[in-house]
Amino acid sequence: MTNMKTPTYIIKHLVVVVLFSSSLSLAASNESKEESLRETMRAFKGKYRILFETYRENNFEIYIMDPDGTNLKNLTQTSNQHEFYPKSSPDGTNICFVGYEGEGDKKNRSLFLMNPDGSGRKRIVENGRWPCWSPNGKQIAFVRDYLPRFNIKDFATSGLYFYVVETGEILEHPNEEIEHIYNLSWHPSGQWITAVVHGGMGFDHAIIALEVNGYRYNKLLGGNRCRPDFSPDGTHISWCDLDWAIGAAGLRYEKERYSIK
Numbered sequence: 001m002t003n004m005k006t007p008t009y010i011i012k013h014l015v016v017v018v019l020f021s022s023s024l025s026l027a028a029s030n031e032s033k034e035e036s037l038r039e040t041m042r043a044f045k046g047k048y049r050i051l052f053e054t055y056r057e058n059n060f061e062i063y064i065m066d067p068d069g070t071n072l073k074n075l076t077q078t079s080n081q082h083e084f085y086p087k088s089s090p091d092g093t094n095i096c097f098v099g100y101e102g103e104g105d106k107k108n109r110s111l112f113l114m115n116p117d118g119s120g121r122k123r124i125v126e127n128g129r130w131p132c133w134s135p136n137g138k139q140i141a142f143v144r145d146y147l148p149r150f151n152i153k154d155f156a157t158s159g160l161y162f163y164v165v166e167t168g169e170i171l172e173h174p175n176e177e178i179e180h181i182y183n184l185s186w187h188p189s190g191q192w193i194t195a196v197v198h199g200g201m202g203f204d205h206a207i208i209a210l211e212v213n214g215y216r217y218n219k220l221l222g223g224n225r226c227r228p229d230f231s232p233d234g235t236h237i238s239w240c241d242l243d244w245a246i247g248a249a250g251l252r253y254e255k256e257r258y259s260i261k
Contacts, residue, residue: 051086051095062086062097075118085130090137092116098129111142125163125170132184139164141184141193155180155198160210175215177201183227188234192258196226207239209258218257
C-alpha cells in the first residue's frame with residue numbers, strides 16, 4: 001500500500017478555512033443572540049421598567065429605565081443623601097427603599113415609600129433595612145440594626161419585622177432567634193421568606209428559608225452566596241456568587257420545608 005502524506009500547504013489551508021468558518025459561525029451565533037435580545041427588549045418596552053440604585057457623582061440615587069436602557073430617570077434627586085435598595089410593590093404603584101438621614105452620631109437608616117415617578121416620598125420606618133414586599137402588597141418585611149449607632153455591616157441586624165401598609169402598624173416576628181439576616185425576598189406563596197444569614201442562627205454564611213408565621217427555618221445554600229430572589233411563580237431561586245456571578249436553581253417543597261432541586 002502506498003503511504004500517501006497530505007501536503008503541508010493543504011493542512012495550512014484547511015486550518016485557515018476551519019478557523020474562518022468557525023469565526024463566521026461564531027459571528028452568526030452572536031448576531032442571532034443579539035437579535036433575540038433586541039426582540040425581547042421590544043416585547044418588554046412599555047410593559048416593564050427596571051428599578052435600580054446607582055452611584056454617581058459621590059452619591060447613591062434610585063433610577064428607573066426601560067429594559068433597553070432608554071427613558072432613564074433619577075427618582076430621588078438628593079445630592080446630600082443616599083438612597084438604596086429599591087423594591088417595587090407587586091402592582092407597581094409604590095416603591096419602598098432605604099435612605100440615610102442625619103450626620104455623625106445622629107446618622108441612621110429609614111425606610112421610605114414613594115410613587116413610581118418619585119413623588120410622594122414619605123418615611124414609614126426609622127431604623128429599618130433590607131425591605132421586601134409581601135406577594136399581596138399589604139406588608140413590607142424588614143430588619144433593624146442591633147446596635148443603636150450607625151453600622152454599615154450588612155449583617156448587623158436583629159429580628160424580623162412587618163410594616164402593615166394600610167395602617168402603619170409594625171409587627172414583630174415571634175421567633176427571637178432571628179439575627180444577622182439581610183437580602184430578604186418573600187416567596188409568592190406568602191408562607192416563606194428567604195434571606196442571607198451571616199454569623200447567626202447557627203450558620204456561618206448561608207441562604208436560608210424562614211417561615212413567615214412560624215418558627216421553622218432551614219438552609220437552602222451555603223458558601224459566600226447572597227441576594228436571593230424568587231421567580232414570579234415561586235418554582236426557582238436565583239442568587240449572587242461572590243458579587244460577580246449569578247446562580248439559579250429549582251425549588252422543591254417537601255416535608256414542610258423548601259430545598260434546592
